[in-house]
Each structure stands twice: as C-alpha cells, then as structure tokens.
Amino acid sequence: MTATPGSLIVISGPSGAGKSTVIGKVLEQNPTIYFSVSCTTRRPRPAEKHGVDYYFMEMDEFQSMIDNGSLLEHAVYVGNCYGTPSKPAEEQIEAGNDVLLDIEVQGAEQVRKSRPNAIFIFVMPPNLKDLENRLRSRGTDSEEKIRERLERARGELRYALNYDYLVINDTVERAANEITSILLAERCRMSRRKNLLEEL
Secondary structure (H helix, E strand, O other): OOOOOOOOOEEEOOOOHHHHHHHHHHHHHHOOOOEEEEEEOOOOOOOOOOOOEEEEOOOOHHHHHHOOOOEEEEEEEOOEEEEEEEHHHHHHHHHOHHHHHHHHHHHHHHHHOOOOOOEEEEEEEEOHHHHHHHHHHHHOOOOHHHHHHHHHHHHOOHHHHHHHHHEEEEOOHHHHHHHHHHHHHHOOHHHHHHHHHHOO
16 A cells, blocks of 8 residues: 655644643654654753754754755744754655644744644643643743743634644643544544545
8 A cells, every 4th residue: 555645743832731741642652653853042941852852052053944944934932943844854744654743833823834734733721820830830930931921822822723623731641642532533534545445
C-alpha cells in the first residue's frame, strides 16, 4: 500500500494551560508522532534542555532563520521570539509521519494560511483562576510577568473559536486521552484513506 503523507497537528493554548505536560503524555501514547522542537530567544528554565525542549538561540541567529525562510511560522510572545524550523517538519510529513507543533496563536494563524488542512487543537485550563494558580506555582515569573501572561491569555481565548477542537485540561490524563482520540479519528478520515480504496 502507498504511504499517505502525515498530518500537521497544531496545539496552542495560554501559558500555564499545561500544554507541555499534556503533549508529553500524548507522545507517550503515540510514539510515532514527531514532536517539532521550536526555536526561541528566551532563556532556558531549570531542567530544560537545548534541542529537547527548545533550540535556545540569540536574536541574530533567530533573525537569520527568518531572513532565510527557514521557519514555518514565528511569533513574539511576552518579549521573546519563537519559531518552528520548516525542513524537519516537512521531511517527516512527506515520510508519512504525523508532526506535532506546540505554538502560540500568532504562529498558528500563519500555519493556517500555508497549511489549511492541518489539525488545530486549543488546550485551556478549566478557568482563568486555575490558570493564575498554575502560573504562580511555577515560581519562575515576576508579578509583572504573571499579570502580562494573564492578560495575554484573555486575548488568546478569543482565537479558540478558530480551532477545530477544544480540550479542557482539568486532568492531564483526560486531556491527553481526548487529543489521542482526536488524532485517531483524523487518521480514519476518508480524505486520508481513499487511496486505499482506489488501490483495492
């Protein structure tokens, strides 16, 4: 049978929504998914590793990738730049593997224009109070940064209606299971499998 191209999966949500933890669980459940590591100009947090969590780089290197057209999308979030290297993602999709992006809503809008067939999933906590508690429990941001992130989150929620799916992260297990179910259903779409009928 002819391999079908993989899907591009875009997951977004406000800072503190628990996306990284949920995505980690999704990747455990779906080991064949390729997680696209983003580039960023922000400083690493404790325990974050270069090339695993992000490619940490200086602004001039990031700007060079923009100028060379090497990014699938890029955005500025709370004073730092983030972007997705295009080549690894495109190679994985062509090889038939699903590729997962963890990106901000700005970047997701860019991807929507270039890849409208991508799967867009918005992850959010049960409410903004829960989001605030999560941000404070990190112990990594100043009060000013926390307020900035909460204000940004309110703005990002307006973009949620542009997404195909909404997942509420009340528990990591439930949220990851919902995303896995979404991906399974998407793989069974007729548009993705009609070539199998044609081959029969």
